[in-house]
Amino acid sequence: MKKIISLVLALSLVITACLAITPKAAELVGDKSNWKVSTTSEVSWGIIEKAFDGDTKTYWHSNYKAQGSTILSHDEAPFEITIILPSATAVSGFIYTPRLDSNTGRMQEFEIYISADDTTAPALIMK
Secondary structure, eight states, X not given: OOEEEEEEEEESOTTOOEEBOOHHHHHHHOOOTTOEEEESXXXXXXXXXXXXXXXXXXXXXXXXXXXXXXXXXXXXXXEEXXXXXXXOOOOOOOOOBOOSSOSTTOEEEEEEEEESSSSSOOEEEEO
């Protein structure tokens, strides 16, 4: 049975959204090689897998286009991150590490939904 976790992010800055797991948190999570992660928005250099690699210098970033410091376009929040685990797994917490090299992309709100499989409607477990 697969466990599906979805994070819906309503962000304070709709232009940027970033998520990373610290090395300490990555140790707690353990082996992530069989996880399937996806998102509704990402930029080519900030793919969703970077949010879970344990390196605080890398992060997931929502899609946008800029010229210099001018934002030309961006995907609208909220963004959704889906994590499909290879088997039923006890989830005991959530650790959010904001981007460390900039104040942009801080989450204002988040919701965590969990489902026992990919056909059962997910239930809200944390807001």
